[in-house]
Structures are given as structure tokens and as C-alpha cells.
Amino acid sequence: MAVKTWQSDMVTIKVDYDKCKGHGDCADSCPAEVYEIDNDKAVPVNINDCVECCTCVEVCPEGAIDHSACE
Ligand code: SF4
Ligand code: SF4
Numbered sequence: 617m618a619v620k621t622w623q624s625d626m627v628t629i630k631v632d633y634d635k636c637k638g639h640g641d642c643a644d645s646c647p648a649e650v651y652e653i654d655n656d657k658a659v660p661v662n663i664n665d666c667v668e669c670c671t672c673v674e675v676c677p678e679g680a681i682d683h684s685a686c687e
Pocket of ligand 2: 651660665672683
């Protein structure tokens with residue numbers, strides 16, 4: 617499945633679907649409710665609402681999320 621990429625005007629989010637386990641820590645902790653879990657994979661369906669807090673990157677235990685605002 618490899619890496620999927622989503623873009624808004626502000627940010628780019630990449631999720632490595634080989635690493636993502638779909639347990640939803642990202643979805644549960646994102647203050648903007650950017651993520652939904654679909655078929656056990658994180659999908660940043662509301663990427664336009666992202667406030668660039670980097671919580672999703674920090675909480676993902678698999679290191680599956682790459683976010684353009686979070687180095
Ligand atoms: S926290 Fe990481 S592994 Fe878990 S659903 Fe989100 S992206 Fe996937
Ligand atoms: S950076 Fe913050 S607001 Fe943006 S998707 Fe991640 S947790 Fe949500």
C-alpha cells in the first residue's frame with residue numbers, strides 16, 4: 617500500500633500504510649478532528665481543518681505520519 621499523500625493549501629500529510637495499524641491514536645488526539653479511520657487506516661479527510669499542532673505525528677506509535685509542518 618505504501619505511502620499515501622494528501623494536500624491542502626497549507627500542509628501536506630503523508631501516511632505510510634505499511635506502518636499504520638489503524639488503532640486511531642491520531643484520530644483520537646487531533647484537536648481539529650482531521651482523521652477518520654477507514655479499513656484500519658488513518659485518512660486525513662478534514663486536512664483543511666489542520667491547525668499544524670503536530671500532535672498526530674507525536675502520538676503515532678508506528679511513526680506512520682509525515683507532516684509538512686512538523687519536522
Ligand atoms: S496513530 Fe499512527 S498507526 Fe495509529 S491510526 Fe494513526 S497513523 Fe495509523
Ligand atoms: S497537525 Fe494537529 S491539527 Fe493537524 S492533523 Fe495533526 S493533530 Fe490534527
